[in-house]
């Protein structure tokens with residue numbers, strides 16, 4: 001299996017930005033060049049018959065970029081965790097906390113320390129991108145706490 005370990009998300013994104021741009025231009029998977037022009041575009045799953053390296057790299061960049069977007073809001077996650085420490089003993093306050101974090105919570109649930117990218121359909125092959133745990137520790141902690149609340153609030 002192909003495994004990529006990243007040392008730093010922000011540095012990797014900067015270093016590979018030009019590569020992303022040229023991959024997006026090269027690949028027939030047109031969604032990447034559209035995304036490059038406007039990063040608010042929704043990215044659909046890849047439907048390439050056979051994925052080429054350009055499309056695979058573009059997805060890797062996109063998936064790491066999504067985590068980079070979360071990291072840019074790290075302050076908010078840290079503050080939310082501090083607030084959590086103050087309310088976690090009180091069910092009512094905890095519920096309120098949870099509802100206040102909805103915006104942050106939405107993007108966090110899909111966060112994984114190891115990103116899996118399908119590179120081939122038959123046989124099914126994936127590539128793994130291992131994110132630096134230390135850099136995303138606040139995000140992971142927030143995900144843990146938020147997910148716990150999610151199951152608690154829905155009961």
Ligand SMILES: [Zn+2]
Nearest residue numbers: 029046048055
């Ligand atoms: Zn594709």
